[in-house]
Amino acid sequence: MVKMMTNESEPRQTSCSGNSSACRCRIIPIMLFAILVMAGVYYALYCCTTPTVNNESVAQLQSGMSPNKIQMIVGAPNARQVIDGQQIWWFYDRDQAQLATEPRDIANLTITFDHQNKLLDLKYMQR
Missing domain, CATH: 1.20.5 (Single alpha-helices involved in coiled-coils or other helix-helix interfaces)
Known part of the structure; x- marks a missing residue:
């Protein structure tokens, strides 16, 4: 007591x-x-x-867009890297992140920016 x-x-x-x-x-x-x-x-x-990468958000992306505008549409990327002066962003499902050693192996969306930091290339794959 x-x-x-x-x-x-x-x-x-x-x-x-x-x-x-x-x-x-x-x-x-x-x-x-x-x-x-x-x-x-x-x-x-x-x-x-969590980034919102889907058909509708990817359809809004256009060549020449700035990184800030892209982030407003799909959110922040899961991984970023600069290769030969070009910035590359990868978007992927976090639940799949443990299955791969490289972001490119599991990326739903890969965005490459040119040297002026504008959207150059876009690769979208539904997984």
């Missing part, structure tokens, strides 16, 4: 003293609620940061 001393020097019982199952009954719902809130926040962040 847990007892606390007050200013009057007399023992006072805490709310959980005497019955530990009553304490557990109060703590478990609070913990479950906290886990549920954390799962909701994780899901919201995952959905907000």
Whole structure:
């Protein structure tokens, strides 16, 4: 039994003293609620940061577009690389990321920019 001393020097019982199952009954719902809130926040962040590569979004992309405009349409790329001065972006499903060592192996959408940083080449493959 847990007892606390007050200013009057007399023992006072805490709310959980005497019955530990009553304490557990109060703590478990609070913990479950906290886990549920954390799962909701994780899901919201995952959905907000996942690129939206589909037929409609790819159809809006045009030659000569800037990277900022492309990001507004399909979102941020999963991988970027500069090869010979040309920037390449890869978009892929995160669930497939563990299956390959290179982004090009699993990419749904590959975008290449020219030296002026404008859309040069676009390769889209539904997987």
